Amino acid sequence: MSRHPLQESMDGVWVVVPAFNEAAVIHGVLRSVLAHFSSVVVVDDCSKDTTGQVSRAAGAVVLRHPINLGQGAALQTGIDYALAQGADAVVTFDADGQHDPADAVAMVTLLREARCDVVLGSRFRGATVNMPRRKRLLLKLAIAYTRLTTGLDLSDTHNGLRVFSAQAAGRIRITQDRMAHASEILAQVARQHLSYREAPCTVSYTSHSKAKGQRLTGSVTILRDLMIRRLY
Amino acid sequence: MAIAAVIAVGLFLTLFPAALQALADRLGVGRGVDLMFYIVILAAFLAVVNLHVRMRVLQDSLRDLARAQALRDPKLPLEEASADGRTTS
Numbered sequence: 001m002s003r004h005p006l007q008e009s010m011d012g013v014w015v016v017v018p019a020f021n022e023a024a025v026i027h028g029v030l031r032s033v034l035a036h037f038s039s040v041v042v043v044d045d046c047s048k049d050t051t052g053q054v055s056r057a058a059g060a061v062v063l064r065h066p067i068n069l070g071q072g073a074a075l076q077t078g079i080d081y082a083l084a085q086g087a088d089a090v091v092t093f094d095a096d097g098q099h100d101p102a103d104a105v106a107m108v109t110l111l112r113e114a115r116c117d118v119v120l121g122s123r124f125r126g127a128t129v130n131m132p133r134r135k136r137l138l139l140k141l142a143i144a145y146t147r148l149t150t151g152l153d154l155s156d157t158h159n160g161l162r163v164f165s166a167q168a169a170g171r172i173r174i175t176q177d178r179m180a181h182a183s184e185i186l187a188q189v190a191r192q193h194l195s196y197r198e199a200p201c202t203v204s205y206t207s208h209s210k211a212k213g214q215r216l217t218g219s220v221t222i223l224r225d226l227m228i229r230r231l232y
Numbered sequence: 233m234a235i236a237a238v239i240a241v242g243l244f245l246t247l248f249p250a251a252l253q254a255l256a257d258r259l260g261v262g263r264g265v266d267l268m269f270y271i272v273i274l275a276a277f278l279a280v281v282n283l284h285v286r287m288r289v290l291q292d293s294l295r296d297l298a299r300a301q302a303l304r305d306p307k308l309p310l311e312e313a314s315a316d317g318r319t320t321s
Contacts, residue, residue: 043302052307062307065298077299081306177295228288 013108014087015040016078017060018071019095023049025208029097030058036101037091041081043074051095072181076174083170090169094160096209103201107163110199117168117194120154121161126200132210138219146183150190154198158182161201168194179218180225 015037019026026042033040042055046068055062063077075092082090089111091104103126107119123131124139139158146157162185164172171192176184189196245252245268252264261267 041306056307056310059309061309063302064305064307065302067294067298069295069298073295073299077302080299081303084303175292177291231285 009112010037010105010108011039012086012088013037013039013091014078014082014085014089015091015093015104016075016082017042017055017093017095018045018074018078019043019047019051019055020045020068020071020074021047021049021051022095023047023051023054025097026051026095027054027058029095030055030060033093033101033104034059036105039082039085039087041078042095043078043081045069045071045074070178072174072179072184073177075181079164079169079172079174083166087169088166090164090166092160092162092164094209096212097206098203098209099161100202100204103199104161104163107161107199107201110197111163111165114197116197117165118189118196119163120156120196120198121159121201122154122156122198123159123201123203124155125198127202129202129204131203131205135205142183142219146186149183150187152186152190152196154186156198157186159201159203176225176229178221178225180222180229183222183226184229 015033017026017030017033017040019042022029030040030042040060042051042060042062044052044055044062044064046065052062052064061081063081065074065077078092079090089108091108093099093101093104099121103121107121110116111119139156143154143157146152146154159182168189171194172185172188174181174184188194245264249264252267256262256264256267259267261270
């Protein structure tokens with residue numbers, strides 16, 4: 001496999017992939033990411049399948065949570081590791097194959113050219129493949145919620161593809177262990193006045209990613225988690 | 233401490249039920265037993281909230297502990313993968 005021309009400049013970038021029971025698809029996902037990036041860390045959130053072994057065989061560093069903590073906690077573990085390795089930028093990338101590594105490369109390039117703290121992937125500026133209509137409605141509600149609570153003018157607020165400069169990654173602290181971390185990250189971006197850009201990205205919906213994705217009941221749980229966090 | 237206080241109050245009210253009735257009359261509650269019922273409901277609610285907060289705090293410490301263990305033992309890529317030049321370290 002020939003190296004991507006931008007490969008050299010992607011050295012020093014760490015890709016964080018939170019994963020839970022993704023053995024069926026994660027090998028292909030990691031191979032495509034490793035074609036562009038040399039440093040990938042998979043945070044295996046105590047999967048019951050062989051996600052960890054498959055990821056190591058594919059060429060990624062694997063950190064395994066001894067108990068299942070949730071995607072938010074897995075992201076923070078991966079970010080901690082990346083920063084300890086001296087990463088100069090951190091990419092968060094979903095394990096289910098919904099993202100395109102080429103978009104991540106473009107986002108890192110934008111982060112450097114625009115000298116901003118955070119680049120957020122947006123499927124509504126980019127493209128979606130086979131997005132269910134109900135999913136679109138749910139995401140639009142989430143975007144409205146984010147605008148209301150943080151004042152951020154974003155076109156896609158719950159996208160797993162993000163790029164942080166090392167400095168920004170160090171200032172963000174995810175305490176929402178489960179799925180409410182997406183809202184929490186944006187709240188911290190707003191509160192700390194981090195500079196951000198949105199970049200178009202493609203999100204592909206497969207039967208696998210749809211089965212693992214969030215449902216309406218999930219967003220109720222997210223709202224509850226966000227409310228509880230304000231109480232103490 | 234809290235349990236000792238509950239036992240003491242319970243003993244007192246058992247020995248002097250009139251005291252409870254006097255308090256109920258003062259608060260506009262019909263019977264002393266009804267007043268006790270309301271107090272117990274309130275106390276139970278506060279206990280649940282208290283336990284919930286403690287559980288969340290405990291969960292946060294557990295998370296930090298699990299994360300520390302994961303970070304202390306990173307599994308590096310297996311040999312087959314690094315053989316084609318894609319080493320990470």
